[in-house]
Amino acid sequence: MSVNPDLVERAFAPTAPYLVGREKVREFARAVFATDPQHTDPEAARALGYADVVAPPTFAMVIQDLTLQQLLGEPDSGIALERTVHAEQRFRYSRPIVAGDELTAQLKVTGIRAFGKGAMVTSEAEIVDADAAHVVTAISVLLVGGEDA
Structure with missing residues (x-):
């Protein structure tokens, strides 16, 4: 099955709240070699005006x-994980993510561009805090290969 074109403009239910933990931020910072002290040291983050470490x-x-x-779990999507590559990622921030944030996200498929037997699927996840204030929009492009004939 190819990617379902009816996915365009489909919005998914908001996720359960995700509580950003200090240790998760520190672990992530180490994993991506983000060495600025604001990512691991609460005092350094506070000196910059943040309540806790900054992701x-x-x-x-x-x-x-x-x-x-x-999206990947949607039965009618036509997206098979074994044929999918994460091709592009962008972020539009209103403010940084900080330990202690409780974040919820909602995904919307914003575009599908067919090519050959495959497609590029663009989606945007609007991520908001506990007060429903925008924190970041995460834009992804998934490259979905077509099935072999």
Whole structure:
């Protein structure tokens, strides 16, 4: 089955709240070699005006992944994980993610571009805090290969 074109403009249910933990931020910072003290040291982060450690910009993928799991689990999507590559990622931030944030995300498929037997699927996850204030929009492009003939 090819990617379902009816996915365009489909919005998924908001995710359960994700509580950003200090140790998760520190672990992520180590994993991506983000060495600035604000990512691991609460005092350094407070000196910059933040309540706690600041997540590296790509940390938003942790929350966005919850939404992408919804898309990949959609029975009529036509997206098979074994034929899918994460091709592009972008972020539009209103403010940094900080330990202690409780974040919720909602995914919307914004475009599908067919090519040959495959397709490029673009989606946007709007990530908001507990007050429903925008934190970041995470934009992903998945490259989905077609089935072999």
